[in-house]
Amino acid sequence: MKYGETPQLIKEDGTRLDGRKPEDPRPIHMEVGVLENADGSAYVSFGKTRVLAAVYGPREPIQKYMVLPDRAILRVRYHMAPFSTGERKSPAPSRREIELSKVIREALEPVVITELYPRTMIDLFIEVLQADGGTRTTGVTAASLALADAGIAMRDLVSGVAIGKVNGVLVVDIDEVEDMYGEADMPAAMATKLGLVTLLQLNGVLTKEEFVQAMEMAKKTLEKVSEMQRKTLLEKYSSVLQV
């Protein structure tokens, strides 16, 4: 491979560099209630992408002028740990992190029933422990689990996955290398039971047909992810619910 040349990301037999088929996500692991002092917390990993989310609240807002008279405000902080990337990342919030905080907040606002907690604030902290592509979608998945773990009223759980296009093939759940050398990256988050798309971004170029196909792939994957989220919640609370 010469400098500036795109590497071969899809092998001869149609599999990807890590041996996955185009429609396979990475191995997913989920846990809830991992932090003792948070009201709700979750740890989610998609392959080597590991994210920790914590929820505090509803509680007294620290800036009273921000308060909304009829509902709670949701504050989200997406942050990448300095050790999460290949090169050390400055711990100060970068432009990208501030933007992703906003995007994740807007992905969760439609599902959190904030009207039940007027004039309060719900704090959500998303910490990326290891970044290997798809951190925002993993963050959304972890955040919605943490909110459900905190017992905050929600319309549905949100789950996210990134669809990419590498070497002309649409692939599910792209990692760092595929993101870097691929032709397109489309993170999507959905509330699958309600059929709402709460996050949709697109980097790169997709044709109309490819976009429709990519959304179809995302929906199919997210239904599985959502099912896993529900299983994880039920596992933790099964002992409470049996009594």
Place this chain on the structure above:
Amino acid sequence: MKNIVTPGDELGVMEEYLEGEGVYGNGNGYLRSMYTGKAFYDMVKRTANVIPARKAKFPRQGDMVIGVVTMIKPDMVILDIYGKLILTGRTYLVEEFSGTLTGLIPINLVAHEYVKDLHDYFYTGDIVIAQVTGSRNPFQLSTKKPICGVIYSLCPECNTPLEVVDERTMKCPECGEKVKKKVALIKNRDQIYSRMKRVLSFYVY
């Protein structure tokens, strides 16, 4: 239909049941759960309910709460609410909120009699039990009930914890100072505030 539900799971359709506790109708005609919990169908009221395994701690109308007086204005008392007091038979359960919330006791809800000066009822730093009468963040509280009132207070002269004499007076065991208070007529007052770890860390030393 599933017995154990997670947020977003269907409990039925709107023609079958009314929205009960922890259930919302989403406009497509379905009733869905808000929490992780157990589905419960009330066949008398025809409602679908969810009994949550865990619910965010938040005061509701009628709840008993524990707070600390932060400010006394001419016509109201301002409290920091730390948690909920659940009275189950003879025992108490204390449930702390995440952080504090603000509460207000307007002068007309302090006691049944005419209140001339609020300083005859509370003082800054008192730990108070009150009932929630409002439903949004500066929560309106009432201490009209006999079990509502001060459960812990320090002597204004020498900072020793006061002892209860009757429902309107507390006395300092060190200097004999008598202080007018609205005292909560409830057993084991010290047990209640000692369970509020954060209240304790601020005021009891």
